[in-house]
Amino acid sequence: MQRVVDLSTDGLHVAVHRGFLMVSKDREELGRVALDDIGGVIAHAHGLTWSNTVFTRLSERAVPVVLCARNHAPVACIWPLEGNHLQGARLNAQVSAPKPLAKRFWRDIVVAKIRMQGAVLTSVGADAGGFTVLARKVRSGDPDNVEAQAARRYWRGLMGPEFRRDQGGDGTNALLNYGYTVLRACVSRGICAAGLHPSIGLHHANRGNAFALADDLMEPYRPIVDRAVYNLVKDGTAEVTANAKRALAALSSLDLPTPAGMSPLHVHATRLAQQLSGLFCGECNRLPLPEPLDPLILNSLTRASATVS
Structure with a gap:
């Protein structure tokens, strides 16, 4: 089952560590998900900070990152340049x-x-x-x-x-x-x-x-x-x-x-x-x-x- 990761709490930090997407706040880890289990990331919150590695590792797996407005409608999407060898x-x-x-x-x-x-x-x-x-x-x-x-x-x-x-x-x-x-x-x-x-x-x-x-x-x-x-x-x-x-x-x-x-x-x-x-x-x-x-x-x-x- 591929998981949809929803980031809806303000002030989160998102990073990648040893094959996992890690979410923390105030240096306290709140959760982690294996990168290979992720089907999409949806971001709604204010004040999110990201490691650049997050986007490169997700893109390597063709996982889109969708950025949303307050009404939960998407306004931007980060997607991979090389999703397929053809x-x-x-x-x-x-x-x-x-x-x-x-x-x-x-x-x-x-x-x-x-x-x-x-x-x-x-x-x-x-x-x-x-x-x-x-x-x-x-x-x-x-x-x-x-x-x-x-x-x-x-x-x-x-x-x-x-x-x-x-x-x-x-x-x-x-x-x-x-x-x-x-x-x-x-x-x-x-x-x-x-x-x-x-x-x-x-x-x-x-x-x-x-x-x-x-x-x-x-x-x-x-x-x-x-x-x-x-x-x-x-x-x-x-x-x-x-x-x-x-x-x-x-x-x-x-x-x-x-x-x-x-x-x-x-x-x-x-x-x-x-x-x-x-x-x-x-x-x-x-x-x-x-x-x-x-x-x-x-x-x-x-x-x-x-x-x-």
């Missing part, structure tokens, strides 16, 4: 990928996301009848913005008619921000390990977005975070507490079904990035996107993650 060739293939190919991939991603949203709505007893139809309407590049049409119905059905998704908001929105940050870290690591660049997206193309490709590939997994946040809110969690962080970080190891059997989400995301790299290079012909989970399984799996203490 990186140069794969970066060239990624940059030169024809637009029709990128549009086709984006269509497949949107379809997978909408189908997963439908499964989430079904799992909470909401009406999801139109989501199968919406998924069928998605064309190459999603020129009709079916993704946005689905989102409007989805958030009303999942969180209620008064809910508005706001990246700068608190409460439920802050919980979603944190869960998505965990996803970005998992997907960004897979992208780096596959020899791709996380800022060169298929659809997301904001010049200032260092996570463009990560934001693309994480879309089908977002509803899993949404379902976990739904559980937290229903259980009375109104803000990003330590228990909520543990629950959402645990989603990176949530088992998802694949043709070869069950696989943790972070492994599934890594395979997705590797397959995308292969598609850019003409080595394969389809993306292994996550399939909609059975509502009963989805409910039990995310409920188990959401109640981790």
Whole structure:
């Protein structure tokens, strides 16, 4: 199980010693984690100090370090320059990928996301009848913005008619921000390990977005975070507490079904990035996107993650 290290206490010092990431405060060690067990580092706190060796050792293992603002939304990512020995060739293939190919991939991603949203709505007893139809309407590049049409119905059905998704908001929105940050870290690591660049997206193309490709590939997994946040809110969690962080970080190891059997989400995301790299290079012909989970399984799996203490 790869661990997501969350640094949320002010004034911490982070260093590396004998293969471990060590966290201390006022020269007192608070904890350590083996570098090889880390899947991502998320930093929220003020006054953090770092040894430069931290970044070099994590980068050698393709582990991203995500820096976040107060609302738990990521603002920067430190990622390795050499995540794969074929990186140069794969970066060239990624940059030169024809637009029709990128549009086709984006269509497949949107379809997978909408189908997963439908499964989430079904799992909470909401009406999801139109989501199968919406998924069928998605064309190459999603020129009709079916993704946005689905989102409007989805958030009303999942969180209620008064809910508005706001990246700068608190409460439920802050919980979603944190869960998505965990996803970005998992997907960004897979992208780096596959020899791709996380800022060169298929659809997301904001010049200032260092996570463009990560934001693309994480879309089908977002509803899993949404379902976990739904559980937290229903259980009375109104803000990003330590228990909520543990629950959402645990989603990176949530088992998802694949043709070869069950696989943790972070492994599934890594395979997705590797397959995308292969598609850019003409080595394969389809993306292994996550399939909609059975509502009963989805409910039990995310409920188990959401109640981790």
